[in-house]
Amino acid sequence: MAKAPDDTRLELLQGTLDMLILRTLQWGPRHGHGIGQSIRQQSDELLRVETGSLYPALHRLEKRGWLKSKWATSEANQRAKYYELTATGKAQLAREQDRWSQLVAAIGRIMNPASREE
């Protein structure tokens, strides 16, 4: 299948989608479409989440107890499933954010050794 000739688009790193979803929900409940849009806008259109990855991820997080869901009507008068962080989900977000910072720092040190000497 031909990909859109959108070279600026970035592939999501393995395992980061869950963290991004949790982060997006930090400000309150959203439906799946909203979560996808939010990730796209906040990444300045650099990150795009495929529907085929987003929804299984949402269900996976719900099954693990980090999210809970309920059906509600959206502002556009459309019935949609809204996802919301649970208490364990918030704790998990904090853990993942820590891990992510460490990972970024570690990779940064490898990729930019000069900055380390400064």
Added chain:
Amino acid sequence: MRPDERELDDELRGHLALSINERIERGEDPATARRAALAELGYLPAARESMRRVWYSRWFDAAMALTQDIRVGLRSLLRARGLSAAVIATLALGIGANAAIFSVVRGVLLRPLVNRGEDRLVYIRQSAPGIGADNMTFSVPEIEDLKSRASTIGAFGDFSTFGFTLIGLGEPRVVKAGLVSGTFFDVMGLQPALGRLLTPADDGPGAEGAAVLTHRFWSTVLGGDPTVVGRTIRLDSRTATIVGVLEPSVPYPADTEIVANVVTSPHHLDALMVTGRTHRMTELFGRLAPGATLEAARAELAAAHAAIVAAHPEAYQAAREVRLEVTRLRDQIATPARAILLMLLVTSAVVFFIACANVANLILARSVRREGELAVRAALGASRGALRRTLLAESLLLCGTGAVLGVVLAGPLVAIVARFASRFSVRALEVTLDGTVVWVGAGLALVAAVLLPFVPRLPEMGGPATGVPNAALRITPGTSRRLRAFAMAQVACSFVLLSAAGALLATLLALQARDSGVDTRHVLALDAPLPVEAFGPKAIGFYEEAIRRIGTLPGVERVAAGNVVPWRDIGTFGPFSFAAEGHAPAPDEEPPHALFRNVTPGFFAALGVPIVAGRDFTEDDRAGREPVAIVSQSIVARMFPDGHVLNRRVWWTDPVFGSQPRRIVGVAADVNDQQIGAAPSFVIYHPFRQVPFAGRIFVRTAGDPYVLVPTVTRIVRDLAPDQPVERAATLEDVRAEVLAPERVNAAVVAGFAVVALLVAVVGVAGVLAFSVSARTRELGVRMALGSTPRELLVGVLREGAGIVLPGVILGAASGYALAGVASSYVDGLQLPGPMPILGAAGVLIAAAVVASLMPAARAAHVDVVQALRTE
């Protein structure tokens, strides 16, 4: 919370709607917006599937797939209805028969008795192989001697069977009672279900009469009425109080209705019973003393018995070889049934094995025909697992249905087999269908279901798909040989079973046709016993008046009284030893024994037994006149070869009857009223007026005897209101009832034989059908080359004969070998005569022809063009 399938769809649909809305808001026109949103969404089923995967495990998916396969399998099996029915019927019969027999075997041989400490409970038996007496029972002096010499038996319990007329519980009735000493229930380890049981306080001539009801009598006849405890009943002339109801337990040694203490029977208190060493009528049980083993008890009691025999040589003639045996009660009850049940179990296992072989055969044939389909599926990417799963789904369906039907079938089969086995062990009476049957059935079906998918060969994976394009049949010589061998083995097994069934049937027919010497059809027999005390002038008055009144009824030809209903009153009144003038037994020869019968004048005419010499009794043969007797023809033949028997004298030598000589005034034709089809036994008849006790009334009628029953009952009751009148039946029906076990016997084996025959027919038909359809092309070519349909038909029939004839020969050979082995375990086993064997062979060959007809007809109607196009 697991979302259901629809919720997943709803969520994705909602996403799509939101996405379209947003694009429209951004200014796109609806059509473009919809197209773009759909493109963005990607392939929906894949998304949905990966959402599902989050929630459902792999096992669930496998189960879903199997459900799907089962649905497909159901459709494909419905297309092959004949085959499915054959497989299901075969399995149902195999599983049903095995489950039934297994549950009877378990109930009779394996389950412990309810008696407390039943493994320390022993049965002590005195036998006399010298005169063919398996169980002589014991006399009271013998029991006292054993008690005083035994230390390995902690306590003895004794039991004798006695008949009473019971008054006070509904209609007057004759009951079979066990008379026991106070230790009996404690030794047997039984508990009361209600009230109390008998204890040593109930022993002795001064005790109050006390009776315990058996659970079966209490629950079936008295409807489980708890108020019977404490009620007073009359047993003949004595009274007794019902003190309790016994818990449900195996009725051994006799299936009695009540158990009473000894004081209820005057007979048990008189000198003959207490001091007569040869007056044996008591069974003996014991409980091993603490620490004593069965072997120790055997050794000790054998030594004690030898000492008793040595001390009283007059009571134990050497020729009788009197001996004593000690067995565990449980084994004693089960032993007679063990050999026959194990043989049944083996037979049913063989039937099940044939059934499985047959099912495997059918499925093999079917899957060879499906090789093309499987190859196509493999080429399209189906894994080996998926193919096996398809086969598993089908075999689960077949075996599951077969198992359900088999369990349903097992219910009635258990009843039949239990009735059959109850001839050998009373425990079979309590066998019912239980949960085990279901488990065994399910287990067998599961084993079959899991093994069957591995019978057919799967197409090679990853190899060049050579067989695929034309999806044609490829039948290997190996497959064909295996099919044929299976079918032949089935024919052989069913031949053996059929011959056995034929032999049993022949025996039954011969017994039914045997002339019993009695006119059975128009003679009604009734039990109307007077209590023992009434014997004497009162009895003469009672029966003679009853005979006179019944004789005046319309349709009645003759009326008589006697003391034994042929074939029904077994083991009563003899045989006792006697002596006859002019006959000197050789030294060391056992004295002759005869059955003791009392009859009124006209008895012989009523039953249609001819007087072959001398005269019948008359009213003048009464007390105070010369004592007379009539003897049976066999006595004359064996003891008076010269034929001069009239006016000689006979007398009983058994102490019960004194030794008054009687002049022989007549000879009656032989009747064996104890066993149908056996050699005639010696009988001595006494005139009722001289030996005044009877108990049975015989009415010979011109029309239907049964219409007279209410009138006859009323006449007897008018004479004596408390008089039981029971078990009215024609002698023909009595005889039929007695032959029932033989019929059940034949029916059980015939049942197996029919199952085996059906299985074999299905097997032969299946193999031939497979062979024909596998050779459709060959047959087409032959027809194209000028063969007539007739030739093809004959060819298939010949192929069928090629399976059946070797099968029959194999069956005959293995049957004779098997009979040789079995005869060393089972007494009296006889090889069937030529008729049953020829009959079995005929039935099998006829069945094979029928089985071949359908495939043969198909072969004869092969469409040439169609056949040639199949490749």
